[in-house]
Amino acid sequence: MPTVVLMDSSLSMTRPVSQEGSEEFQRKNLAVHGLTMLFEHMATNYKLEFTSLVAFSSLWELMVPFTRDYNTLQEALSNLEDYDKTCLESALHGVSNIVQQEWGSTCPCQVVLVTDGALGIGRGSLRHSLHTLKQRVEDKKFPLPFPFPAKMFIMCIANVEELQSTDAMDNLEQLIGLNGGEGQIFTMEGPLCLKSVQSMFGKLIDQAYTPFYAVLHCGNLASDVQVFPRPEPVLVDEEVDPIPKAVQTDLEIVGFIEIADISSPPVLSRHLVLPIAVNKEVDEVGAGTTEDAEEEPSANQMAGKSPNFCVLLHGSLKFVLLNQNNFYSKKKSNLMMSLFEPGPEPLPWLGKISQLGPISDAAENPYGEDDSKSPFPLQPKNKRSYAQNVTVWIKANGLQTDVQKILRNARKLPEKTQTFYKELNRLRKAALAFGFWELLKGVAELLERECTLLPDSAHPDAAFQLSHAAQQLKLASTGDSQYSAFNHNITPLHTDFSGGGAGDRM
């Protein structure tokens, strides 16, 4: 989940914070301090996250495009200049464009807006934007909700009382509301100081940037892993009491499936599964003192040298199915977990996940002894229309083609007797279903005419078959239940000339 840090660089951010100590801080300094803390956290614990930095006032500027290089971000942060007034709407448009250009509109993103809560005055102010929400024309819509799934975290370098003394808090809440309620407003508690800004960003980190640790199990084999990006709970679109479904921290492998059988399935999200050192606590403590820091490389080396199930799995993997809705695939040499849509049957061609069992329970190996077969894909009970030669006469040429097929075969009787009757019966069935008796009569007439047009050289059987077929169609067109039954088929006439008749006589 890429992050856009949207930093308020308006003049109001330079307001000094009353400090008891000697040093004087601006709100901007506090904001930079908080963001530095966030970047440091990400650089150590969340380093695969792509982050970009956008500064805004009445204009906006992309200071750092999406990167994992937190030094660059930090550097840009410390070189931020101060500009004029706050204009959030255009900045949010900017965010929307930046994200869509880079990640499209399906990739979920997080927007961290850092502001002092002075949201501008007059035109361009958030208040003005929100007041005019309903008077927008199509191409001047308010940027929220974003076209991509987004969480909006608003970090206020101000405390609640200050925000509530104006309508700032209301406006920010409305902003979260416009984002579909996805997000949260953070404010500072107590005096505006380094400590309270740290505590506020600490809450953000807990909320949105804690790494997802899990244990990958395969029977008794297991590996501690970090799943990145962390899987977010999914709301199942059902009517009754939707509860977000979260991925559990125990990832259990249920069994394995060939990659060709799973066959490019639709997934909700994809995640890297990275093996991590078993003792997380040691690592976290270790970062504290220099002595431990020196030991860290050796700890890492140790971890590198002890066998890890993840690496084994990655090495051997073709495909693994995890409990309920996850699977792993090997791609570009990384262990990857993809999440299926929650539900009993995320892939129609695999059937219900809970019904997948070990092949050893099957009477015979469904893959065959030489892997020549596969139990997948499952075949649906009914064939789709395009797989069953349906008859559609909505367009005239559909009907014309079917009639022509019959006539073409009629001229090649008796060689084409089977095809002739097959096409004839197909037309008969559809005409009966559609109540199109007129067509049956018409085709009967056509066949009778063909009969009269037969050349002298024609096989005598042709005439018999044509008049027989014509007669049968006419009978069907009367609606007489004896002749117009849907499942009845017109069968070739047994004649002295046809093979069957000759056989009978012998």
Add this chain to the structure above:
Amino acid sequence: IMMFSVSHKTAFVVDHCPYMAESSRQMVECDMLTKSRGQGVIPLAPVSKSLWTCAVECSMEYCRILYDVYPTRKLVHYIVSDSEFHSLNSWRQEDQSTQELMAALASVGPPNPREDPECCSVLHGLVAAVESLCAITQYQHEARRTLMDVADRVANRGRIICLTNAKSDTHVRMLEDCVSETIQEQNKLAAGSDRLMPIQRCELVLVHIYPQGDDTLVSDRSRKELSSVLSSEVHSVRAGRHLASKLNILVQQHFDLASTTITNIPMKSFLCVSVTLKEEQHANTSANYDVELLHHRDAHLEFIKSGDLHMAGSTSRDSGLKETVTLKWCTPRTNNVELHYCTGAYRISPVDVNSRPSSCLTNFLLNGRSVLLEQPRKSGSKVISHMLSSHGGEIFLHVLNSTRSTLEDPPSISEGCGGRVTDYRITDFGEFMRENRLTPFSEGVLDASGRTSSERAKAQLERHTRYWPMIISQTTIFNMQAVVPLANLIVKESLSEEDVLTCQKTVFNLVDMERKNDPLPISTVGSRGKGPKRDEQYRIMWNELETLVKAHVGSSERHQRVLECISACRSKPPEEEERKKRGRKREDKEDKAEKNGKDADEKAWPDSERLKGPQEREKEEQTESEMIKDSPDSPEPLNKKPRLMSEEIQPPQKSKGPVSLLTMWTNRITATSRKHEVFAGRLNSVNNKAELYQHLKEDNGMDLHENGKATR
């Protein structure tokens, strides 16, 4: 779409009154070939469809598309109305197919123009449709059952599509009022019934069909709320082509469908190309090989959001009512082993299912090939955005992710945990995965202990991994072909007698290998020099084998017997304490031993002997000598050391070192004969001789010793 939205139930009410027998006056020329035949032949007069035929075929087309895209959970109840109503199917899933409906329609036949128009009305059908909407479908029933205490929260909504020929706007209003009143009545009834559900929402779609050339007597009207439950809309449509495109639009609206046109299809890639060209010539039409598909509109989500929808070749067709997104066939094909990052897959239905290009494309896909599709972009750049692929006879439009991945440039696995280890049992784990592949079982199949299929799969993984060293240097037994039969069997939940014999045979093999002093694939990693001595190697091997079997000993009595066989046959007792003590001594002695070139482990031997009673030992001696004599094909030891052992150590201390498998087994039988039932073979034995496992030799016609060698 919510679980039970209005589209869960669609009741079709088709007017079957005498006036529907009237001609639509749209003429179809079906005698095309005659024209080219020249003079003398009088072509057949064009035929025309009745209003009924038009209504029926368009409604069938609606159902065809619906069933293609939603094979389940979207249900149709088809009702025909004349002097009474005729129900052609039910809400049951089994009844949901166009085949079934076609058969039922054939039995109804076209309207009888001679029937008394006074008795006939579409109202009978509308009333039946309302009643039908109150009936619970199997899906609603299941939802109510699972929700139990909140069963009343299962929604009941539906849609009635009425195809009729109305007299006037007043007539239409009368129909609407009738539906509205019937809903009120039926809802009262349903409120007091467990088997019915009141209708919470009903959409009435009235389609007035009139012949071509006539003026319509009914005016179009967009959706209007008639009550809190009922909304109604009126479409006044000419029969024929217009009706067809109206219902096509309706099915798209009702089921959130969108249209994609596949263009640039290289017809050369289809086998049917020649036929197509021939037909196109005959039909005298221009060659248009585009194929239009319908599917859930979410397949276009990315276009809609990015504003690329109109750029993506979106054009209006059929009198500007319908939009389609054009995607280009992309020539580099994809294979099905490639795993694309796909964010959605949606079933398709071809708009023109029988047209040549359409059936060529669908057959191509049904034969197992996939096609990548390219989307033209605003910027003029092109990007592969979709893929068509079939799974189990169903074609899906896959949405592929075409933007930058947030997972790019991940850390190398070799730099992470376990990344420096080089001797993972990759091949073995590959085999493990093959054995633990999954297959679908029928619903609700539980095993004896009540486990579901996936629980059984997990239980199997648990058993298979009770002892599974991850790296080659951590294991000896899994590097030995000779152990494979036992290792494969012991993980099973239950063993047959035959399995036990196979395991025992494996053990005997190992015993024999040890007696012949065959080298073992012991890892030398982490040890100086050549690694442990041969007998130490066997001790390690036996220990590991015991560890493996012990992990499964609780599974059954037969598993237990395999362990007993090992304990009896192995060269060292499994006593933990003893082993550790000796292990420590051994380490101290190892260097010396290497220098001296002598076996330093002599002192450890008596430990095993001490455990045996004097009688047993005596028997061992006896049977052993017999056994050795009776094994003429036992080959000479391969190196000198074992011969030294047998010459130097065996005579004074008696029955030391590896003894013959039969001796071992006989001892074991003696010791445990009271605990277990006597082996059939033993009852027939002569002097405790090899008759015991005679059939083993019969089975493979090979001597056990040879077998042991052969498998290595």
